[in-house]
Amino acid sequence: MAKDKRNVNENTSEEFTGIKLTKPASYAAGARGVKVALEHAVGEMGAVRAFQTLAKLNQVGGIDCPGCAWPDPDDKRSVLGEYCENGAKALAEEATLKRVTTDFFAEHSVTEMSNWSDFKIGKSGRLTHPMVLEKGATHYKPISWEDAFKLIGKELSGLNDPNEAIFYTSGRSSNEAAFLYGLFARAYGTLNMPDCSNMCHESSGVALSSTVGIGKGSVTLDDLHKAEVVIVIGQNPGTNHPRMLTALAKCKDAGGKVISINPLEEAGLKRFKNPQSVSDMLTLGTAITDVFLRVRINEDIPLLKAIQKKLIALDKEDSGVLDHDFIVDQTVGFKAMKSDLNKYELDELIDQSGVEEEAIDDAVDILAPAKKIIICWAMGLTQHKNGVENIKECVNLLLMKGSIGKEGAGTCPVRGHSNVQGDRSVGIVHTPSKAIASSLKKAFDIDVPMEHGYDTVHSIMAMHDKKAKVFIALGGNFLSAAPDTAYTAKALSNCKLTVSVSTKLNRTHMVTGKTALILPTLGRSEKDESNGKNRFVTVENSMGKVHTSHGSLDPASAHLMSEPEIVANIAYATLGENSKVDWLSLGSDYDAIRDVIADVVGGFEDYNKRVVKDSGFYLPNNAREGDFTKVKGRKARFSVCSLPDHELEADEFLLTTIRSHDQFNTTIYGLDDRYRGVYNERRVVFMNPNDMKYHKLKKLDIVDITSHYDGKTRLAPKFLVVPYQIPSQNLACYFPEANTLVPIDQFADGSHTPISKSVKVKIKKVQT
Numbered sequence: 001m002a003k004d005k006r007n008v009n010e011n012t013s014e015e016f017t018g019i020k021l022t023k024p025a026s027y028a029a030g031a032r033g034v035k036v037a038l039e040h041a042v043g044e045m046g047a048v049r050a051f052q053t054l055a056k057l058n059q060v061g062g063i064d065c066p067g068c069a070w071p072d073p074d075d076k077r078s079v080l081g082e083y084c085e086n087g088a089k090a091l092a093e094e095a096t097l098k099r100v101t102t103d104f105f106a107e108h109s110v111t112e113m114s115n116w117s118d119f120k121i122g123k124s125g126r127l128t129h130p131m132v133l134e135k136g137a138t139h140y141k142p143i144s145w146e147d148a149f150k151l152i153g154k155e156l157s158g159l160n161d162p163n164e165a166i167f168y169t170s171g172r173s174s175n176e177a178a179f180l181y182g183l184f185a186r187a188y189g190t191l192n193m194p195d196c197s198n199m200c201h202e203s204s205g206v207a208l209s210s211t212v213g214i215g216k217g218s219v220t221l222d223d224l225h226k227a228e229v230v231i232v233i234g235q236n237p238g239t240n241h242p243r244m245l246t247a248l249a250k251c252k253d254a255g256g257k258v259i260s261i262n263p264l265e266e267a268g269l270k271r272f273k274n275p276q277s278v279s280d281m282l283t284l285g286t287a288i289t290d291v292f293l294r295v296r297i298n299e300d301i302p303l304l305k306a307i308q309k310k311l312i313a314l315d316k317e318d319s320g321v322l323d324h325d326f327i328v329d330q331t332v333g334f335k336a337m338k339s340d341l342n343k344y345e346l347d348e349l350i351d352q353s354g355v356e357e358e359a360i361d362d363a364v365d366i367l368a369p370a371k372k373i374i375i376c377w378a379m380g381l382t383q384h385k386n387g388v389e390n391i392k393e394c395v396n397l398l399l400m401k402g403s404i405g406k407e408g409a410g411t412c413p414v415r416g417h418s419n420v421q422g423d424r425s426v427g428i429v430h431t432p433s434k435a436i437a438s439s440l441k442k443a444f445d446i447d448v449p450m451e452h453g454y455d456t457v458h459s460i461m462a463m464h465d466k467k468a469k470v471f472i473a474l475g476g477n478f479l480s481a482a483p484d485t486a487y488t489a490k491a492l493s494n495c496k497l498t499v500s501v502s503t504k505l506n507r508t509h510m511v512t513g514k515t516a517l518i519l520p521t522l523g524r525s526e527k528d529e530s531n532g533k534n535r536f537v538t539v540e541n542s543m544g545k546v547h548t549s550h551g552s553l554d555p556a557s558a559h560l561m562s563e564p565e566i567v568a569n570i571a572y573a574t575l576g577e578n579s580k581v582d583w584l585s586l587g588s589d590y591d592a593i594r595d596v597i598a599d600v601v602g603g604f605e606d607y608n609k610r611v612v613k614d615s616g617f618y619l620p621n622n623a624r625e626g627d628f629t630k631v632k633g634r635k636a637r638f639s640v641c642s643l644p645d646h647e648l649e650a651d652e653f654l655l656t657t658i659r660s661h662d663q664f665n666t667t668i669y670g671l672d673d674r675y676r677g678v679y680n681e682r683r684v685v686f687m688n689p690n691d692m693k694y695h696k697l698k699k700l701d702i703v704d705i706t707s708h709y710d711g712k713t714r715l716a717p718k719f720l721v722v723p724y725q726i727p728s729q730n731l732a733c734y735f736p737e738a739n740t741l742v743p744i745d746q747f748a749d750g751s752h753t754p755i756s757k758s759v760k761v762k763i764k765k766v767q768t
């Protein structure tokens with residue numbers, strides 16, 4: 001626990017909220033989804049504001065949904081609404097009428113607030129004033145914007161080395177804010193730009209760049225509609241990307257098939273009742289999954305290898321099972337990959353995957369004749385020690401089928417935060433780039449540092465070891481999102497100054513450096529006016545399309561500043577006149593920021609003109625075009641991936657940490673996980689009924705969960721056991737409650753993404 005008894009994780013509150021269990025749901029969305037969406041929206045915003053704002057969500061010229069990064073249709077958009085239940089909840093959280101005022105902070109000490117649940121902290125409302133927590137103080141107090149910027153400028157200017165500062169970004173920031181922030185970090189002299197992506201799709205970026213030459217997905221929404229087969233692996237779209245179900249249903253209507261690969265049979269992948277379809281509402285809706293493969297946690301590689309072996313065995317002369325022309329013309333490494341596959345016995349692969357062979361054969365029957373396959377994935381693949389190889393193995397499958405670079409086929413890493421992909425495109429990257437360096441030298445005479453900056457886990461280690469002293473976060477909830485909560489808390493509290501640019505109160509505001517600032521900012525749904533002009537921002541969706549977002553609500557408080565303005569003022573306070581960048585005018589004029597982006601970032605030419613035309617523009621995508629010349633060897637690359645190696649003792653489990661249906665990352669919307677049949681409680685651990693018998697556990701018994709790495713025991717106390725169809729020796733808990741168990745130094749090879757989806761743990765029954 002951090003000093004002065006601040007509670008770093010709600011684990012220590014150890015209170016249960018009154019659990020109710022039902023059978024897991026058999027379909028997603030439907031009338032119930034609409035009802036829940038409206039309850040949240042009306043409850044937080046009031047009826048008039050709710051209906052007016054929802055009508056603008058995801059419409060051209062309207063508000064980009066602050067939820068996930070799923071794309072909107074390129075063509076016609078439904079007037080009934082282009083949003084889902086969880087999009088409505090995301091908007092409601094931001095557009096809530098509740099306020100965290102200066103009086104609120106005077107009333108509640110930091111220590112008191114740290115003892116609230118994440119749910120209660122988040123529900124306090126929108127931040128209204130810049131606040132400071134002075135050294136040794138118990139309460140935040142108001143500070144003027146001017147003094148806040150001066151304080152940051154002084155601390156940053158006073159560091160011995162620019163690499164003692166860390167600039168974190170969460171993926172909700174606009175392209176304009178993110179670009180300016182990256183420009184500032186580089187001008188200040190560091191590439192210490194960790195972002196939420198490091199905990200998210202970094203493994204995808206690393207794997208895809210080295211195999212197909214672009215760190216993003218290759219498909220568009222239209223491709224999904226046209227695919228013959230969509231594999232959804234390690235992803236729960238019914239909860240986390242709900243409108244993806246509409247795309248899958250469209251694909252099914254056109255005769256496509258869906259294969260789901262997951263340790264849990266998620267309701268959204270079973271059946272979908274589109275609330276906008278009268279016939280769906282009157283019938284059972286669309287069955288989504290044709291073949292479900294219940295893989296063991298992190299045993300996707302053996303499963304994919306088994307599928308590949310079977311496809312190769314079926315590939316007789318002219319059978320067309322493999323696309324030999326594509327393999328010969330467009331790829332390298334097939335022979336090596338195939339001879340590596342020969343090393344493995346099929347039976348052993350199948351056994352290791354935990355999947356029944358008949359189900360694998362059903363999947364192979366669908367895949368063998370298919371020419372247009374898309375693989376969609378998310379955190380179930382990326383957050384493992386072998387996260388990068390998981391994705392390379394998916395690429396292997398697509399390449400042997402020639403399923404990339406053509407209509408209806410390709411890679412689809414489904415991105416998380418609504419603009420995480422855009423932030424990366426405009427320069428939030430901790431690795432050096434010669435292209436960015438030379439264009440910034442030309443445009444602003446900035447000497448961009450060329451040594452590698454810290455990613456998220458290395459930022460935490462640096463703060464922990466007092467090598468980094470100032471931490472600034474553009475959005476996010478770093479403490480709760482990061483692994484190894486106690487270690488991260490120590491890291492943050494070692495800092496001289498921590499700064500959070502935030503819309504809402506969160507736990508990172510409670511576990512801080514010696515001095516801490518909260519800088520309240522406009523949300524995307526709010527009007528952003530300057531000199532009588534209503535400004536808009538731009539974002540990039542999961543499929544590489546850049547488009548506008550126009551806020552329309554009155555701001556939560558008259559004291560808010562926009563993110564670009566905040567960044568510009570921090571930069572000005574730090575670098576002042578010694579900079580060729582006119583920070584303050586850039587910060588106030590987003591057209592000017594976009595003009596600079598157009599000049600210095602490839603693919604954004606004529607940005608201002610193109611982004612307001614129709615529904616925006618697609619960024620260039622070589623893999624979509626079937627051009628792999630950017631890859632080493634100038635062709636798409638097969639990879640040889642090894643099998644994961646989790647030797648479990650009889651009393652050990654692999655734990656995956658997942659999202660409930662009622663949260664957005666560390667923001668807890670409510671306590672229900674409707675699709676999995678868990679109501680009014682989050683401190684649960686899903687367990688196989690046979691494992692429960694073996695461990696002599698009954699439903700709702702209480703267990704402590706521990707992980708044991710490097711001789712250190714990490715504890716997540718008191719979870720209620722919920723019997724669930726999950727493979728034996730696998731467990732699932734919700735994120736962020738279980739983050740205390742994820743060791744800081746266990747992360748994916750090559751991408752450094754924490755192993756949040758495969759933590760080796762033990763359980764112990766708590767006697768009551």
Ligand SMILES: Nc1nc2c(c(=O)[nH]1)N[C@H]1C(S)=C(S)[C@@H](COP(=O)(O)OP(=O)(O)OC[C@H]3O[C@@H](n4cnc5c(=O)[nH]c(N)nc54)[C@H](O)[C@@H]3O)O[C@H]1N2
Binds near residue numbers: 264299377415416417
């Ligand atoms: N409503 C809502 N929407 C969100 C978010 C949210 O919190 N709430 N978060 C956003 C963000 S930032 C992100 S990154 C995405 C996350 O979207 P997802 O990746 O869908 O989210 P998770 O809940 O982490 O679930 C991953 C899925 O992988 C499965 N899984 C776990 N381990 C394994 C494994 O070893 N192998 C396989 N094959 N599957 C596995 C889980 O059972 C689960 O179905 O969603 C975004 N959208």
Ligand SMILES: Nc1nc2c(c(=O)[nH]1)N[C@H]1C(S)=C(S)[C@@H](COP(=O)(O)OP(=O)(O)OC[C@H]3O[C@@H](n4cnc5c(=O)[nH]c(N)nc54)[C@H](O)[C@@H]3O)O[C@H]1N2
Binds near residue numbers: 197505506667738
């Ligand atoms: N164990 C475990 N850990 C995980 C994961 C997991 O699956 N398991 N998933 C990981 C993933 S995929 C991700 S992306 C990270 C998420 O990490 P983060 O992005 O750091 O976390 P969030 O919970 O999304 O951040 C929520 C906070 O963002 C602020 N916010 C919201 N909107 C805005 C805005 O418009 N502007 C600004 N400035 N602030 C805003 C609010 O104050 C809110 O409290 O967590 C990671 N951690």
Ligand code: SF4
Binds near residue numbers: 065243244
């Ligand atoms: S699918 Fe994602 S982006 Fe679309 S409305 Fe739902 S939460 Fe928002």
Ligand SMILES: [Mo]
Binds near residue numbers: 199
């Ligand atoms: Mo994410």
